[in-house]
Amino acid sequence: MADPLVCPAAWTEGLPGIAPTESRVLTMLGRNLERSDEVVAEVAPRLGHATWRLIAANAVIAGCAPDDLPAVVAGVRAVTQPRFLLDQVVTTVHGLWPMFILSSNAAPDLASGRDALSGSSGANARIARAVSLVLRNVGGGHSDAYDAATMGRPGKLMTAVVENSSLSPWPSWFERRDPAIVDPAVAAYAADSTLCIADMGHSDAELLASTIADSLTIPGTYNAFFRKDLWLILSPSHAWMFADAGWSPTDIASYIFDNAHQPYSRLRGRGLFGFIDAHQAPRWLSPEPGPNEQISIVDHPRRVQLAVVGAETGGYTTVVFGSGVTCVEELEEC
Amino acid sequence: MTVDDLVSPLAAESTRRSAAPRWAGESGMITLSDSMLNSSAGWGRGILASIAATIAEFSPRAVTETISRPQIGDHRPHEFIEHLSQAQVSGLVVTAGDCATCTSRALRECVLAEEVGIPATGVIPAALREIGNATLLTWGRPDLHVAWLDTPLFQLRSESLVSTVRPASEEAWRILTKA
Numbered sequence: 094m095a096d097p098l099v100c101p102a103a104w105t106e107g108l109p110g111i112a113p114t115e116s117r118v119l120t121m122l123g124r125n126l127e128r129s130d131e132v133v134a135e136v137a138p139r140l141g142h143a144t145w146r147l148i149a150a151n152a153v154i155a156g157c158a159p160d161d162l163p164a165v166v167a168g169v170r171a172v173t174q175p176r177f178l179l180d181q182v183v184t185t186v187h188g189l190w191p192m193f194i195l196s197s198n199a200a201p202d203l204a205s206g207r208d209a210l211s212g213s214s215g216a217n218a219r220i221a222r223a224v225s226l227v228l229r230n231v232g233g234g235h236s237d238a239y240d241a242a243t244m245g246r247p248g249k250l251m252t253a254v255v256e257n258s259s260l261s262p263w264p265s266w267f268e269r270r271d272p273a274i275v276d277p278a279v280a281a282y283a284a285d286s287t288l289c290i291a292d293m294g295h296s297d298a299e300l301l302a303s304t305i306a307d308s309l310t311i312p313g314t315y316n317a318f319f320r321k322d323l324w325l326i327l328s329p330s331h332a333w334m335f336a337d338a339g340w341s342p343t344d345i346a347s348y349i350f351d352n353a354h355q356p357y358s359r360l361r362g363r364g365l366f367g368f369i370d371a372h373q374a375p376r377w378l379s380p381e382p383g384p385n386e387q388i389s390i391v392d393h394p395r396r397v398q399l400a401v402v403g404a405e406t407g408g409y410t411t412v413v414f415g416s417g418v419t420c421v422e423e424l425e426e427c
Numbered sequence: 428m429t430v431d432d433l434v435s436p437l438a439a440e441s442t443r444r445s446a447a448p449r450w451a452g453e454s455g456m457i458t459l460s461d462s463m464l465n466s467s468a469g470w471g472r473g474i475l476a477s478i479a480a481t482i483a484e485f486s487p488r489a490v491t492e493t494i495s496r497p498q499i500g501d502h503r504p505h506e507f508i509e510h511l512s513q514a515q516v517s518g519l520v521v522t523a524g525d526c527a528t529c530t531s532r533a534l535r536e537c538v539l540a541e542e543v544g545i546p547a548t549g550v551i552p553a554a555l556r557e558i559g560n561a562t563l564l565t566w567g568r569p570d571l572h573v574a575w576l577d578t579p580l581f582q583l584r585s586e587s588l589v590s591t592v593r594p595a596s597e598e599a600w601r602i603l604t605k606a
Contacts, residue, residue, distance in 0.1 A: 104436050118434045138531055139565035141438025150436040180502065184528040184558065231438040238561035241527030369464045369499055 100154045104230060106222075106250060110154035121149040123159050133166055134173035136232030137180035138239045143169055143231045148223075151230055155223035164199050164279055167422040168224035168253075171281035174420040182283045182417075183234040187315070188246035189416055191228075192284035192324070193221050193253035194400055196267045199277035199424055203255050207404040210254060210287070210326070210411060221253035246286050254402045260329035261401035262336030269342060270421065277424040282324060282398075284415040285315060292331070293408035298338035301331060302345060305410055306353040309390045315416040317355075318365040319375055320392040324413035325349075325399050331410050332401045346397035350389050358384035444567035447541040452604040454488040455517025460496045462523035462533040470580045471495075473588040474522045474550055474596075480589065481596040489517070496521075498529035508539045518603045519545055524552040524580055531562045534573070538566045548602040550574045550595045574598035 100110035111117065122129060122145060129146040136143050145166070152165050172179050172191045182189045195203070195216055203215040212218055228234040236242070242249070256265050267274045292304045305325065309316075316323050325345075327335075335345055360366065361384070377392055391397055398419060403409070450457075459478055461471030472493075479491045496507070511519060519540045521533040530551055537547035551559055553575040563571050574595040583591060 100433065101430055112428075113434045113436060114428075114432070115434055136438070138562070139438060139441070141565075143438075146434070147436060147438070150434040153434075154436060175501075178501070180532075181499070181528050184531045186527050226436065230436040233438075233561060233565055237557060238565070239527075239531060239558055241530075241555065241558045367465070367467050369497070 104154060106225065106229060106235070111156055113150040113153040117153045118146065118149050121153050121157065121159050121162055122146065123162070125162070134169050136169070136173060136228060138184055139233035141231035141233065143227055147231055148227055151226040152223040155219055155226055157219045157223050160202070161200070161220055161223070163424040164195060164220050165223040167199070167279040167424045168193050168220065168281060169227050171279055171420045171422040172224065172228070176418055177281060177283065177420045178417060179232070183228060183232060184239050184241055186241050186243045187285070188242050188244060188249065189283045189285055190249040190252070191224065191281045192248070192413060192415070193224065194266065194280040194282070195220070195253060195255045196265055196276045196278050197256050197258040199279055200255050206257070209257070209403045210252070212251065214253070216253040216255045217251040221251035225251055248284065248287060252284060254326060254400065256400050257329060257402055260405060262333055263342055263401070266398065266400045267421065274421060275423045278421055279424065280419050280421045282322060282413070282415055282419045283417045284324070284413050286414055288412040288414070290410045290412060291408065292410070296334055298335050298340050301334055302348045303352065306349055309349065309353040309412060310355040312355070312360055313364045314414045315365065316390055316414050317360060319416055320377060320390065320396070321417055322396050322398055322415065322419050323391055324415070325397060326402045326411040326413060327399060328403045328407055328409045329401055329405055330408045334408070342399045343394070345399060346394040349397045350391055350394040353390040354387040356384065357382040357386045357388050360388060441565045441567045444538055444542050446568070446570070447544045447546045449605055450518045450546045450603045452486050456514070457482055457489055457491045457518040457520065457603070458511060458516045459491055459493045460519065460521045460533065460536070461493065462496050462498045462521055462529040464497050464499060464526045464529060466495065468525070468580070469585065470525060470583055471522050473583065473585065474592050477589045477592040478520055478550060478596045478599055481593065481600050485600050498523070498526070498532040502532050504532065504536045504539055507536060508543055511540060511545055512543050516545060519547040520599050520603070521547070521549045522551065523549065524555055524576070527555060527558050530555045531558050534559055534562045535566055537571060538563065538568045541568065541571060546603045548572060548574060548599050550576055550592070550599050552576045552580055554579060572602045574602060
């Protein structure tokens with residue numbers, strides 16, 4: 094006899110889950126009941142069909158409330174956009190896994206505050222977990238099947254952040270990215286490990302920017318090779334230090350592009366060099382740079398993505414390294 | 428309450444895909460595809476050289492072509508299979524194993540090749556058996572045989588590679604030729 098509260102272990106990543114009973118799934122679907130069998134997305138690598146009903150069942154297991162379902166569905170849609178390359182993200186031996194960035198209106202009751210990047214955040218514990226369970230249960234993304242990560246990383250369990258618009262000096266990331274995006278929305282990024290940068294003993298914006306830039310130039314990251322999107326999660330304190338000095342997010346991104354660099358001689362032959370450069374050499378490697386040429390961590394300032402997250406006190410910026418681009422989906426009214 | 432009373436969160440079972448008739452083992456072109464990423468290590472080239480030597484010995488009238496097909500970025504298997512089909516190749520042997528993405532994608536190409544009538548198999552390190560079997564199961568061909576290589580890639584040495592890989596090469600030839 095199954096415990097009516099706990100779902101079978103084979104359906105989760107190891108943590109307990111809520112049993113997806115028929116009544117709980119129906120409650121989760123709410124007004125979307127008629128769409129139960131509608132396919133939201135084909136989930137790589139196994140190309141399982143994520144119907145509303147399957148997504149709802151996984152959302153129940155993750156502990157979501159019915160109000161969370163639109164964000165979960167948007168998350169599934171974001172990671173299944175072709176340019177996200179979900180197949181590669183899931184099957185790689187690397188520790189990549191989607192990170193989700195939610196506009197503050199996407200999860201009003203999960204407004205970013207203290208401990209925003211940790212498991213105590215509802216965004217992590219519910220929404221990111223629900224999408225991850227869809228990737229696992231529908232897409233085959235678990236270590237008994239397609240997920241071949243050599244080591245993985247703790248953040249694979251669940252990583253989502255909700256922008257803290259109430260404490261941000263700037264428009265939301267979504268607004269800055271494209272004013273046509275209708276808030277609420279969810280963004281997804283193929284993330285690697287995070288690095289927390291502390292800088293609290295001054296109020297000099299340029300010094301802070303240089304601390305961040307200097308912390309980014311690590312030869313072994315995927316960013317050092319691909320030079321694609323890089324996420325900087327700024328605490329409100331850091332964001333205001335910049336804003337008070339007249340810096341916009343565009344200014345910060347330009348500074349990072351101009352200053353987070355290292356000579357090509359420090360990169361050549363290390364990291365991903367020798368592994369995939371013969372097959373998928375980024376454009377910047379042709380022609381091959383000279384040994385003293387400075388190589389920025391991103392190939393264009395627009396690759397630097399900034400969101401303001403977390404609580405009022407504490408001067409921290411969390412860097413999220415990763416691979417590829419950031420995909421956005423607006424929330425559908427459910 | 429039992430598990431059967433719960434709503435399963437799992438994707439539906441995959442549809443079975445068809446198998447190709449076996450190769451007669453006589454004449455014809457066998458495509459050998461190297462899907463490894465690390466070309467400088469020479470693992471893929473070495474494994475395929477061993478397979479080519481085995482085919483030359485067991486099927487002297489056959490010819491082999493070796494191609495490099497690293498699997499990264501956007502994957503377009505159907506274009507590759509269409510090319511093989513138009514070229515009327517008699518068989519496909521892939522090798523992969525320094526990257527799990529490549530392994531899964533290379534085996535998917537085997538599944539698709541079989542579906543259009545081209546017998547196919549892979550020579551893959553046994554360390555990737557789980558992702559390989561998951562790929563074949565969920566792509567509708569759990570019965571597609573793979574020649575698993577027990578030696579880890581990093582233990583292959585150029586001077587002994589051909590002899591180390593030989594049993595797997597013979598197994599690949601048998602898979603192509605036997606139903």
